[in-house]
Structure formats: C-alpha cells, structure tokens
Amino acid sequence: MRTQVAIVGAGPAGLLLSHLLHLRGIESVVLEARSRDYVEQRVRAGVLEQGTVSTLVSSGAGERLQREGLVHHGIELRFGGQGHRIAFEKLVPGRAITVYGQQEVVKDLIAARLGAGGQILFEVGDVQPEGIDGPGPGVSFTHQAERRTIKADFIAGCDGFHGVCRDVIPPGVLTFFDKEYPFGWLGVLAAVAPSSEELIYASNDRGFALHSMRSPEVSRFYLQVAPKEDIAAWPDERIWEELRARLETVPGWSLSTGPVLEKGITAMRSFVAEPMQFGRLFLAGDAAHIVPPTGAKGMNLAAFDVTVLTRALAAWYSSGDASLLDGYSQACLRRVWRAQHFSWWMTTLLHTFDHYDAYDRRLQQSYLDYVCSSAAASTSLAENYVGMDMPEH
Ligand SMILES: Cc1cc2nc3c(=O)[nH]c(=O)nc-3n(C[C@H](O)[C@H](O)[C@H](O)COP(=O)(O)OP(=O)(O)OC[C@H]3O[C@@H](n4cnc5c(N)ncnc54)[C@H](O)[C@@H]3O)c2cc1C
DSSP states (O other), X not given: OBOSEEEEOOSHHHHHHHHHHHHTTOOEEEEOSSOHHHHHHOOOOOEEOHHHHHHHHHTTOOHHHHHHOEEESEEEEEETTEEEEEEHHHHSTTOOEEEOOHHHHHHHHHHHHHHTTOEEEOSOEEEEEEOTTSSSOEEEEEETTEEEEEEOSEEEEOOOTTOSTGGGSOTTSOEEEEEEEEEEEEEEEESSOOSSSSOEEEOOTTOOEEEEESSSSOEEEEEEEOTTOOGGGXXXXXXXXXXXXXXXXXXXXXXXXXXXXXXXXXXXXXXEEESSEETTEEEOGGXXXXXXXXXXXXXXXXXXXXXXXXXXXHHHHHHOOOHHHHTHHHHHHHXXXXXXXXXXXXXXXXXXXXXXXXXXXXXXXXXXHXXXXXXXXXXXXXXXXXXXXXXXX
C-alpha cells in the first residue's frame, strides 16, 4: 500500500486531518486500533470553541453540528451560595461556544471521509511506524490477520496519549513537561434534561462539580474525586447525592435526576512533548499534549494542530516549501501552552486541594470573587474559554 500521509488514530485529530487533507487534494489512510462502533460511541469532550466550529462548518463537516449543537453565550461559576454568570455576549461580543459531543464530531467526520471514498482501516493491531528519519517512512500493522505495510511521504501520529507514535522518536529528542493533579474526575452521562441552560462550574468545600449537557435530553456531570477512586464505590444514588450537595447551593435551584447511562473516572493530568515532530513524523492532539478537562481545551487543541499541519503539508505538496512543516511545532506550541495555562488556572481556581488550609481556601474564594466582579478578569476567562481564532485550513 502507498499513500501520501499515513495517519495513526481515528479520533478527532486523525479524522479531521484526513478530511482537511482531502479538501487540499492530498491522499491519506487512517489506521485505527478500535472498531468503528467503539470510536463512534466513546463519550469524552463536548465543548467546541468557535474556531473549531468554524473549521468543521467551512470544511463541509458541520451540517448536523449546526442543526443539533447547542450554542452557549455564557457559563456560570457557582460558589459562596451564589451563581455568577460569565456573559460571553458582553465580554467577548460575537463569540460563543457550542456544546456537541465529541463522539458526534467523530461520527460526522467518519461519514464525511467514507462518503468521499476515504480509507479508514479499523481494528488494526501492532501498529509500528518505521523509517521516520528518512524520506520514505512507513507504518506496519496487522489487519484482518494479515501483516501489512503502508508507505507514505509523512506519518501523522494522532493516536492519543497512550499511542505508539510518540515512542518511536529516538530517546533524547523530546522534552516532556508533566503535571499530575491530586484528584480525578468522575464523569457521568445521564438521560435527563439539563437542569440549567448553561454549564455550571461549582466550587464547593466538598470538592468541585460541573453540570454540563450533551443535548436537550442528555446531561453530563463531573465530580472531583480521589485520583485512584474505585468506580464501584460510587453507586448511582451516591453520585446524585454528592451532585446535589455540591450544586444545590443557590436558592431555588434544584437538580433533575434520571437514569445513569455511563460513568467512569479519569485522572487529571497536564502533559506536553516538545517538539511535536521528528523527521517525517508529526504528532497532533493528545499524542503530543493533554490538559485537565476543566478548560474544555483537549479536542479544540487537536483541531488546531491538524489545521496547522494541513496548511504545512499543502505548502510542501504544492511548492516543495518545507518552511511551514519545519515550523509546525513552534506554530502549535504557543497555543498549546496558552491552553495548558488556562486549564491549570481553571483547575486551581475551582478544585479543593488536600494541602489547603482555611487561609488558602479564603484566598481561592477571594480570587473567584475577583474573577466574577472585575470586567478585566472575567473578560480574560471568557476570551480563553471561547478560544482564539483558528487559521484558515
Ligand atoms: C478518558 C478521556 C476522557 C476525556 N474527557 C474529556 C472531557 O470530559 N472533556 C474534555 O474537554 N476533554 C476530555 N478529554 C480530552 C479529549 O477527549 C481529547 O483531548 C481528544 O479526544 C483528543 O483527540 P485526539 O484525536 O488527539 O486523541 P483521541 O481522541 O485519544 O484519539 C486517538 C485515537 O487513536 C487510537 N489509537 C491509539 N493507539 C493506537 C494505535 N497504536 N494504533 C492505532 N490507533 C490507535 C485510539 O483508539 C483513538 O481512536 C478526555 C480524554 C480522555 C482520554
């Protein structure tokens, strides 16, 4: 087999890259370890920055997103017995976020690729990128019990944090920046209409809670829990009880409950690998960096990386100009670090830490109060939350 760009991973990064490359007339093959059904059902992020929405819509993959996505013009920070709205329409006029499940983005992109005759090989095993430091790299893999190799001009490592591509870069090339948080998030998907029109970020002495949603019928909740917490310790009744305790803190507001569709615990971590490239291998999305989900940046960063990579590959194929490819990491890392800082900042602002004493907690509450009462501070939160502009693809 031969293609121009071999893409490892059919998450948002790999699929969007394949789609954008196709629009530029560049061929790719996507290799995915899981089944189509699995990746289309995998519940993860759900907040799209305006720039991500623009990219999906202008590339022709946003028709259902425009129909079904929920456009939000603000979020609520809830603490000290009060709700405080961060009003995007006032603070960052003309900008908003859209709530639309990551698995829906994945479904739309798979449909777009397959509809255009694109190749996605699901359920591949033993994926092995090869020859990344020479002009003719390739990827070996097992598919339908047969060992195969695909030759390409470039390899895109879009295989997430636990993928294999980052590990084939020779030792000493990458520098890793890593931060583990002393808590995890228990995520819950429930068949109940959201109790609020907008997301609620609640800071509470019992720990952080987030009320989110995926559609008018499906709510998404998160609870700060111990990092190695056992999900078996969280029967549904305990989850609802804890969500009520952390969220029902303003007069007249109550939480609607319903059947739990899915629940799981995710560790909270920040990670960056620099540079995001070596030879003919380019890392994008979670393969190169992860953020705690408090700032809702992971999927949006993946979209940004592959937009930058598409432009760079298009320049190389059209004129042989390698300058954008050479500058890929640098072009991505500026935004990656902004998102790293914002995600760390939101996490630190809203969670409780075991080492905090009463003084630290008062400082945190004072800062929350400042963020909500100062136009400068709330504008800073709003502009980071809705995200910076996305380049043309
Ligand atoms: C468990 C989890 C929960 C999350 N929850 C949230 C959330 O609630 N809110 C939020 O804002 N963000 C969340 N995120 C972050 C967000 O979902 C990611 O930033 C986003 O998925 C990044 O997209 P990606 O395409 O780079 O990576 P991924 O979506 O991880 O896609 C990588 C793909 O590569 C495939 N793959 C891996 N290894 C191989 C291999 N060896 N060969 C072939 N294919 C391979 C994987 O199966 C996967 O399909 C979560 C992430 C995780 C991991």
